[in-house]
Amino acid sequence: MMIGARLLLSVVALAISCPPLVWSSTAQSTDPSEVKALRAIKSNLVDPFSNLNSWNSGDPCTSNWTGIICQSTTNDGYLHVHELLLLNSNLSGTLAPEVGLLSRLEIMDFMWNNISGSIPKEIGNITSLKLLLLNGNRLSGFLPKEIGFLPNLNRIQIDENQISGPIPTSFANLKSMKHFHMNNNSLSGQIPLELSGLSSVFHLLLDNNKLSGHIPPELAKMPSLQILQLDNNNFSGSTVPTPFANMTSLLKLSLRNCSLRGAVPDLSMIPQLIYLDLSWNQLEGTIPSNKLSENITTIDLSNNNLNGPIPSNFSHLPKLQRLSLENNKLNGSVPSAIWQNMPLYGNKSVLLDFQNNSLTELSAAFSIPENVTVLLYGNPVCSGQINISNLCQPVNKSSAPGSSPDSNSSCGCNTDLGYEFNQLSPSTCSCSIPFGIGIRLKSPGISYFHPYKDDFKDFLTNRLNLYRNQLYVDSDIWEGRRLKMYLKLFPSNTSLFNESEILRIRDIYSSWEITLPGIFGPYELLNFTLGPYANVIPTTAASGLSKIAIVGIVLGACLGAAFISATVTVFIMKKLPRNQKGSKRRLLSSSIKIDGVKGFAFDEMALATSNFNSSTQVGEGGYGKVYKGVLADGSLVAIKRAQEGSLQGSKEFFTEIQLLSRLHHRNLVSLVGYCIEEGEQMLVYEFIPNGTLRDHLTGKSKEPMNFPVRLRVALAAAKGILYLHTEADPPIFHRDIKASNILLDSKLVAKVADFGLSRLAPVPDFEGATPDHVSTVVKGTPGYLDPEYFLTHKLTDKSDVYSLGVVFLELLTAMKPISHGKNIVREVNSAYQSGNIFSIIDSQMGAYPSECVGKFVSLALKCCQDETDMRPSMSEVVRELEVIWRMTPESDVMSTDSVVTESLDTNTTPSSSSVTGNPFSTLNFSGNSFSNLYPR
Known part of the structure; x- marks a missing residue:
């Protein structure tokens, strides 16, 4: 039952535990074959910060080689490497096949580095291996079948890499295995039914891959399985296997967005079930009426095609926290017995989400406890009973009740x-x-x-x-x-x-x-x-x-309200019929409820902008004009008003907006509300007071931006785009990243804006294959357009990477993407090739650390490679920016997480190294790693 914490706290420990420990007399020495293996491992790794300098001399076990923990044996007189702990060591390069010579190794930990290439099959020779920890790298290729023959392997963590291909059937031989963490890769094919023979597995995490076929019913035979998480795969046409109802040890079943069909099975016989998520599938039929486990905290059956009444079996659940049934076809009455008979557990809060169904009745006696939230908007019952209007309003569900941080006091501490x-x-x-x-x-x-x-x-x-x-x-x-x-x-x-x-x-x-x-x-x-x-x-x-450690892990849950807003714009404007001039406006907002955003009347918008006075206009584009407004409560907003020629229809926009309204991220501009009336379509955003990045780079701001501030802007923008690419469900391509679409708030924190051209990333087809691009008409801004997208009309995530690379070059040089016939990419690349790169760095930036600027330039040029495959992914961009940030003097004061939320004094001049010399002399754009570009 206690599974995951090991991962986390252990990782922590591993971080602390880097110093080598020797468990025997220093008179002994390390096995010569293992010394040879370690030297080969080092030669294949790129170590820009010299973290492995101690590996250059002496004996691994007796000379305190970093990350080496040894033990002695009684049979051969040698010391043997017992643990290899190199997590978070800023290493790139590849894993040498000689790692397989560490025959007594029990823990192999390369977590959170930047290692690429494939996983060596020779690891399968280390029969003593218990923990294989490779998550958070850039590993690719197939999983070696040889790993499946390690008799003592207890945990495999390869999540957050780029591993592809099938799961080897040989993994069914891992009889000691307890923890499979293989999520967030590109694994494909069907889950091997042979895995069902593993009797000790606790966690099977395969979510966010490209798995297909059907979900093997045989997995129900795994007697110790506690968490089965397969979200965001494509088991098209598969059903939830009926035998899953017999999994006596199961605590969590999460099959969200798996293209499942059929009925919801009766899972009432799973005695310890605490979490059930079958949302975003195509499940049909009625909800089983048998009572679920009393341990359950969460039931999510939303966004399916379920019909019939809401059963009363959801009452008498003492630990229930959230019941989500929204966006189905449920009908009949709202069962008030659910909250009337609900036992209380501690200071819990309960959310009952029934929105957007066909519920028509609610008992007149419906006293709702204070800690219970019932959502009914989007149901016919809301139009028939005035006294429940408080249940029929949109509610922001993004924050969990009771989760606010405790207060703290300095108490005069230094x-x-x-x-x-x-x-x-x-x-x-x-x-x-x-x-x-x-x-x-x-x-x-x-x-x-x-x-x-x-x-x-x-x-x-x-x-x-x-x-x-x-x-x-x-x-x-x-x-x-x-x-x-x-x-x-x-x-x-x-x-x-x-x-x-x-x-x-x-x-x-x-x-x-x-x-x-x-x-x-x-x-x-x-x-x-x-x-x-x-x-x-x-x-x-x-x-x-x-x-x-924050690396591109991806971040942020609160993502894209900005995204909402922008994409919402597209849908709102596309779908509404236009009124002829002089016709009376009819307010549509009252019939459209969007979670977390407010519907405004036209009169409110006119009042906020002094009737759209030209003095309040702050911007203009092909969609129309943007106005600065002051709402009735005094809050500042930016109001984007579509011009008549860009109006859009409304028939399908509600479903899309509802999906997008759940996304929030601190580096995306947030949507406050909308105004939808015939002939008028407006989006209301948070007002970002410091204007656009372009304004700051062209001298329109009062204070010039120093290098740390520019680097923070780059990292914040990259994190916002990273969320769109990896965390949004489904992922999104922005398609119009440019300096004028990056806004700066009062603390100069960057927020990406304007999603009007955004496109959803491709989804799996009926055979389970996911295209690597979206074919679309070329749109965007000249100077920022991906050349390959321009030529082929194939939009990919790397198209955004190219555009952001251009923004990085703007940050460094303050040049425009295209000016007087000159292209910024060609100009910077030419300066780099000639060794004069520092001659075109923006003089307004002041003093700067040359090595940091050099690595930033190399990253920007890497992003702007003509060939898509030569560009890094957005997660790699974020990771490299984190590395550069840690090289700056300011990193000692501010963590990589706070660089996107806290401000630096823009008047502070960072201490810098000399800008003489040419650190670009060792650049190699054909390599797979950034960190090998600047050996130290």
Whole structure:
């Protein structure tokens, strides 16, 4: 039941545990074949920050090679490499086949690097291997079948790579396997039914791949399986296997967006089920009326074709947090018994979402508890009963009740030295230095964390042998269906942890001793903050971890309200019939309810803009004009008003808007509301006060932008686009990225805007194949257009990468993409080829660290390669920007996560190295790695 926490806290530990430990006399030496293997591994890796400098001399086990932990044996007199811990070490290159010579290795950890190439089949020779941890790299190719013959392998984590091809049937031989984490790759073909013979597997995470065929009913035979997560694959025509109802150990079943058909099976016999998600399929028929497990917290059957009444079996569920049945064809009465008979569990909140069905009745006596939210808008019942109008309004469901961070007090602590007040301490004012970890629950079995926070803290402190008041949950934020939180561990009765305590916790993590209850699911590490404790663990791998872990993991749950807005524009304007001049406007907003955004009347828009006075106009485009407005509550907004020739129809826009309105991200401009009247279509956005990036680069702003600010803008914009490409469901191509579509708020945080040309990414066809592009008429802005898209009309995610690369070149040079017949890509590339790149860097940028600028230029040019395959993915762009940011002096003050939310003093001139010399002399654009471009 306690599965995922190992992943997370272990990863943390691994980060701390980089210093080598030797478990025997230093008189011994390392097995010569293993020394040879390690040297081959190093020669295949690119190590730009010299994290493996200790590998250049001496003996691996007795000379403290970074990331090497050894043990002695009694039979051959040699020391043997027991653990290879190189997580988060900024490594690229490839994995050498010689890794298979580490015959006594138990833990292989290369997590969160930038390693490419394929997984060596020689790993299959390491029969002692227990943990294979390769997630968060750029590995590609097929999974080696040889891995399937490792008798002791307990955990395989290859998630967030680019692995393709089928899952080898040889994996059915992994009898010791407990954790399959292979999500977020490009695995294809059918799930091997042979996996059903694995009796010890707890987690089977295969979501976000390209799997097809049918879901094997034989998986029901896996006696220990607790979490089965197959979301976002294409099992076209498959049904939810009936035998799944017999899975006695199952805690979570998540089959969202899998193209499933047929009926919802009766799962009432699964005794421990806590989370059920069958949403976004084509399921039909009625909902089974048998009572589900009393442990269940979440039931999501939304966006299917279910009909009939809502059964009463959803009452008497003491731990229910969310019941989502929206967007089906359910009819009859709303069963008020669900909330009237609902037992309360702690301080829980409950969401009952019945919107957009055909429900017609509600009992007159319908007292609703304060902690229960019922959503009925989009049902006929809303037009027949005035006294339930509060149930028929759109509600923002993006935030979970009770999840706000606890307040904290400085208590006079010296924060400059890292001291913080531990508000949980029994002392009146206790100042100490914590170390923190950022984690993300990848597949939690809950919808709201607050009722389970105490259980989480009790369990974790018990396993760490800490007091309850030593663990503080600094924040917990939902990102879609994942939960990100930041934890702080405080020393007890002292201001600092001692070295032995740090090492003790390190050992617990690195040996994977910590597991969380299954209700919290598997997890991943986001960052680890050592602070002054970095001196206790003097390895670059450990210190690097605290700065990089946020990598492109993808981020943000709160994504695209901006996206909503923009795409909404397209749909709203396309579908509404135009009125003839002089006809009376008829308000349509009242019949259209969009979750989280407000429908405005035309008169409200006119009042906000002084009747669209020209003095309030702040922009204009092919769609129409943009006005700065002041709403009745005093809030500033930007109102985009479509001109008559660009009006769109409305028949299908509601479904699209509803999907998009659930997406929010801090680096995308948010949609506040809309106004839809015949003859008038407007979108209301948050007002971004500092204008466009283009304005700042052309000198229209008061203060010039220094290099750290420009780099922050680049990283923030890239993170917003990354979400569109990888986290949006389905993914989205922006198609019009340019400096004038990147806005800067009051803290100069960048937000991507204007999704008017955006296109949904391709979806699998009826045979399960997913095209790699969208064929479409070429649209966009000259100078930013992907050359391959222009020639072939094939739009891909790499088209956005090209456009963003042009923006990066603008940030560096302040040049326009096209000016007086000159193209910015050609001009910068020419300067680079001639060794004069620094001569065209914007002089308004002030002093800058030359190596950072050099790497930024190389990244921008890589993005602007003519051939699509030569460009990096957006996740690789984000990862490289993170690397560059950590090289700047400001990174010591501000984490990579905060660069998109906090501001730097734009008047501060960063300390810089000399800009003399030419760091571009070693650039090699044909390589697969960015970090090999600047050896140190």
